[in-house]
Amino acid sequence: MSRPVVVIVGRQNVGKSTLFNRITGGRKAIVKDEPGVTRDRIYGEAVWEGRSFVVIDTGGFFTGTDDEILAGVTRHALMGIDEADVVIQLFDSKDGLTPADLELASLVRKCNKAVLWVVNKIDNLKAEQRMADFYHIGGxxxxxxxxxxxxxxxxxxxxxxxxxxxxxxDSTTSELPKIAIVGRPNVGKSTLVNTLLGKEKMLVSPVSGTTRDSVDSICTYYGKKYVLIDTAGIRKKPNVVEDLERFSVVRAIRSIERADVVVFLIDATEGIVEQDKKIVSLIDRSGKGLILCINKWDAVDSPDESYRQFMDSVEHHFAFAYYAPMLTISGLMKKRITKIFPLVGEIVRERKKRITTGVLNRYVETLNKQLPAYKGKQTKVFYISQVAVEPPQFAVFLNYPEAIKDNHMRYIEKLIRQGYPFNGTPIRVYIKKRNR
Known part of the structure; x- marks a missing residue:
């Protein structure tokens, strides 16, 4: 059977994310003394007394609002209740029992879930005395x-x-392929996640920067499960003016570090910008698998000509990530998005691939003909060995490492890829000194 699900709901700023972080044992939800910080449903794993379960943090419950985002936050909180086995409604002892608390409690009761009424910020004797204000809620x-x-x-x-x-x-997501959906704000990350999941998991809005947290979701494609990580958009440094936005950028970077494969979204209506190059460079340096997805392709005029232009632009801006496949997709219109999963599967396999030393040593003779002399002496490769995977890493043992420059490193990488393309993943080449 599946693990139990516990959801935490309540008005904004009652401490839901703080409780979520304590239950899950980590700082996954953004905590700040500001209403409405959590907007989406945040999922975490927890264990208590040997029992494993899933915890959901939700955005604040808002009443009587015409604001599109706030109404969406409330809708997501209710959807979290629908997913749960146990509901924790959290109250703020300092505010007392408010009409909004009672309205949410009425909705919770109608869902026929196991409910716990929990009063937060009870940290001293005086605060305990305020508990009496909440007893008449019942239970x-x-x-x-x-x-x-x-x-x-x-x-x-x-x-x-x-x-x-x-x-x-006892099932766990640790062995599932992890896919981080990454890109600048408002390129369609949450829309793509929702389309892949087939339900409204993420809060989607045309307002730039709607997603502040990185949210994990389980997605199934032809019986195979994947973990989707939707990240907060990465902004240019001058635009990261609030500490909350800065924390979101850090969260996005951590999501890249947790991923096996990063799906990087580019807005087809804006083209590739300098910030895109910086983010892809970050992904490459992190050693993660990479798929370049040109999103919003449904909004492009003259697709054939636009595709040629994008290919040229990708080759120019992302020359260092020439190994990455490119897809044109539309998350909104569901065009070609299912091609992502077979590519992810291929890249995950490529990242784990090993080549024997015997096979690699077939390149030794070719390399020795191309490497330069060092101080009048012949530079000689003795052997090549693969030393790690995810990403694939190779050590080249030779007599004069000082002779090897960046262009020689690129040549060695391309030579390896001629026989083993390692599609979608960077590889690492290290030069080691060895005396005969």
Whole structure:
């Protein structure tokens, strides 16, 4: 059976993300003393008393708003309730029981889920006295300090006691291929994730920078599962003016580090800009698999001519990532997006591929004919060996490493790729000194 799911809901700024981080044991949700920081549903894994379960952090519950994004946040919170087995409605002890709290509680009751009413910011005796304000909501009311940890153990014991018998699994996402969806703000990352998932998982809005967190989702394609990581858009440094935006950039970079393959989105209506080059360079240096996706292709006039122009532009701007395949897609119109998964599977296999030393040594003679002399002496390669995978890494052992320049490194890489293309993944070549 699948693992139980616990969702945390409540008004904005009651401490949901702080509690989420304490339960999952990490700083995954962005925490800041500002209403509405969490916008999407954030998923995490947790274990308590040997029981493994999934935790969902949601955006704040807003009432009576005409704001498109805030209404979307509320909708996502309700969708999180629908996914859950246990619902934690969190209250702020300092605010008392508000009409918005009661409105959300009424909606929670109608969902027929196991519910825990939890009052946050109970960190001293005076705060405990405020618990009385919440008792008439009915049922068990627990006090906790999400930040300080007071009452946390009791809360977690109550949570797992409400799991259905047998609702656990040893399955894990750690072995699934991880795909990070990366790009500048508003290139269509969340739209692509929603289309791949077939449901509205991410909050989508034309407002630039809607996604602030990196959100993991499980996607299945022809029976094979993948983890999709939708990242906050990476902005140019001068535009990262708030510490919250800066934290989102760090989160996006960490998502790249966690991924096996990065799908980098480029806006077809804007073309490749300098910031795109910097981000792709970051992905390349991280050693991750890479797919270049030209998104919003449905909005392009003269597709054939545009494709030729993009190919030239990719070759010019991303010459260092010549190994990366390119797709033209439309996340909105669902055009060619399913081609991503077979490519990801191929790249994951390529990243794990090993070449025996015997096969690699077939290149030794060719290399020795091309390498320059060093101080009048012959530069000689003795042997080549693959030393690591993900990404593939090779050590070239020779007598004069000082003779090898960047152009020789590129030549060695291309020589290896002639027999083994390693499509979609960078490879690393290291020069090692060895005396005969």
């Amino acid at each position: 068990t009311v627990l006090g906790v300090s999400a930040e300080g940890g007071l009452g946390f153990d009791e809360l977690m014991d109550e949570v797992i006691s409400r799991f259905k018998p047998g609702s656990h699994s």
